[in-house]
Amino acid sequence: MTVERVGVSFEPELLEKFDKLLESKGYTNRSEAIRDLVRKSIIEAQIESEEEQVIGTLTIIYDHDVGDVTNQLQHFQHFHLSEIIATTHVHVERHACLEVLVVKGKANSVRKLADHIRAIKGVKHGELVITKSTV
Ligand code: NI
Known part of the structure; x- marks a missing residue:
């Protein structure tokens, strides 16, 4: 180079x-x-830029005892196979779970996807970090 x-x-x-x-x-x-x-x-x-291809992580904290949150998260992830490419689940406390979702796609799709997940009842907090593998 x-x-x-x-x-x-x-x-x-x-x-x-x-x-x-x-x-x-x-x-x-x-x-x-x-x-x-x-x-x-x-x-x-x-x-x-909304059209930019990005990759990143969405880290969420949720209470698995609230309503149907676990099922909803599973369903949502199976519905977005090409955008949610990996997940890691950690049982943090008696009721609290942490999940890290590796996400990729157009920047606007990834942001919308993160908004939808944050809006699920039982999800207390979600932090989206997006970046690119090349500059
Ligand atoms: Ni858990």
């Missing part, structure tokens, strides 16, 4: 703060840190 070198100017105070941040995050060189920040910005902009 070829690379191009670019020069970036910083005010000394800003550079000092940036270097401290990099040290605390375990970066050993500025270039890798700046590349990661650029990738993050590009991905954030891309996943704003």
Whole structure:
């Protein structure tokens, strides 16, 4: 892979703060840190687009004793085979379950799917993280 070198100017105070941040995050060189920040910005902009193909996780907490929540979640997942590609279930407490769903598809479909799952009675909380495998 070829690379191009670019020069970036910083005010000394800003550079000092940036270097401290990099040290605390375990970066050993500025270039890798700046590349990661650029990738993050590009991905954030891309996943704003509704048509963009994305991959991610939906982490939910639910109470399996509330109504029909377990059946509804199972049914929903079997109905969305191509978008929900893997799940992990953890029994957290006596009544609380955590489930991580690996999701993929168009950004707007994945967001709608997450909204529907959050809206199921018994699902207390759902956090969607979407990203892309390539920039
Ligand atoms: Ni459970």
